[in-house]
Amino acid sequence: MTSYADLPDSYQVGHITISPNIVLAPMVGVTDSIFRRTILSLGGCGLVCSEMTNAASVSPRARSRHHQLDFLPEERPITIQLSGNEPELVANAARMVEQLGADILDINCGCPSPKVVGGGHGSALLRDLPKMERLLKAVRAAVQIPITLKFRAGWDDQSLNYLDTAKMAEQAGVAALALHPRTKVQGYGGVADWSRVAEVKRVVSIPVIGSGDVRTAEDALRRLRETGADGVMIGRGAMYNPWIFQQVAQLRRGETPFVPSPADKYELIMRYFEMCREEMPERLALNKLKQLIGQFGIELPGSAALRAAVCRSTDPDTAREHLERFFAPYLEGVLSAER
Structure with missing residues (x-):
């Protein structure tokens, strides 16, 4: 059995230690409190994230309609993810998220959904890095909790800008990066090019988490080793196999991973x-x-x-x-x- 004992098992997001360094990705319509608690109950997951929430709908008046902002103490540490394209509006939403007690705030600049992109959110911001920078700086100035950024490699293969995005985000005060190394145009097709995660890791000093095509415990640990990433984020793989986080922890310890009956x-x-x-x-x-x-x-x-x-x-x-x-x-x- 391959040994993974030498691999890092934690990383820092501001003052918060994420351990283990295998984390649950935000998924719209999926990662509500019940799903997060189900994953956490099986062990091995170091951080969970809310569903993506449109910042325009986050206000005291709309609070009762936004169950995706709800979480329980046993879910900590928890990230709340927002999307938006207006710096002041997203900053105001960020203040509310901080008031609700979130540990980390994530800004989504990676969602490829036509509805999200059509509203100028998610991957749409990959086509306007100056605007993304203004948004990140506004949010950074608005809250004390750490800010992270989830993004993609670029709009398409002709406009790859993941290195520029990563360096800009670090300078804007982002505490950690999560890269899904597909483009917006790829959506979830083709293959996630994890060499891009390794490239980002080499040009920034903040933690870099990779995401995409992680279907087994071996996939997760191999990606850590091959890229030097600080962590791995698992989304669809956790829906298929909720035990995957537990299996990563067991494999890391040299144990035979649990196979659910x-x-x-x-x-x-x-x-x-x-x-x-x-x-x-x-x-x-x-x-x-x-x-x-x-x-x-x-x-x-x-x-x-x-x-x-x-x-x-x-x-x-x-x-x-x-x-x-x-x-x-x-x-x-x-x-x-x-x-």
Whole structure:
């Protein structure tokens, strides 16, 4: 087994120590408090992040509608991520995020969504670095908590500007960088070029976290070694395999990574679903289950049919019945113990 004991296992964001240095990426519609707590309960994740929130909608008046700003003490340290393109507006939103008690504030300049980019947010700012700089400086002046930046390699392959972005952000007072080394035009297609993460690491003195195409524990540790990055951020890979953070920690210690059994997968899905049902309306809880099932690595015969059945379900109890029926052959006393 390859040894990873020599790799760094923490980094600093301002005065905050992030340990372990494998962290959860922000994902719109996914990384709410329930998902974050589910990931943290499995161990190995050093930092979680909220869903991206449009700074224009962050105000005391809109507070009750923004559950993505909510978090519990056990989720610390936590990053709240904002998007926007007006320096004063984002700075005002940042002040509110600080008042809510966030440990770190992240500015999104990487989201490739047409809706986000069409509003001048996310990756759109990669085409206007002076404006991004004004925004970062305004936010830095507005709050005391550390600021981080999540960004992409550039708009397209003809306008790669990740090194200029990184150096500008450091000079603007950003405490750490998270680079997804695809371009905006790539979206999530093609391959994430991690050599760009290594290049950024060489031109700045602040922590650099890499993101993109991390699907296994081996992927995460190999990326750390190959690039010299300070940390690795995992997004879609954590939806497919929520145990990936735990597996990285085990592999780093020289242990055989945990392989979840069908019973483990059933228990996690049902625990997540029950948390959703307890904390949100039934309709939203069902939608959350459908979202998880759509990405979760069940990896059992008939799993495609299960996904289809759950996604056709019109009420939570029916969805639960489909799950129980599917997993029943793999369980030994789990279902009877629940009842």
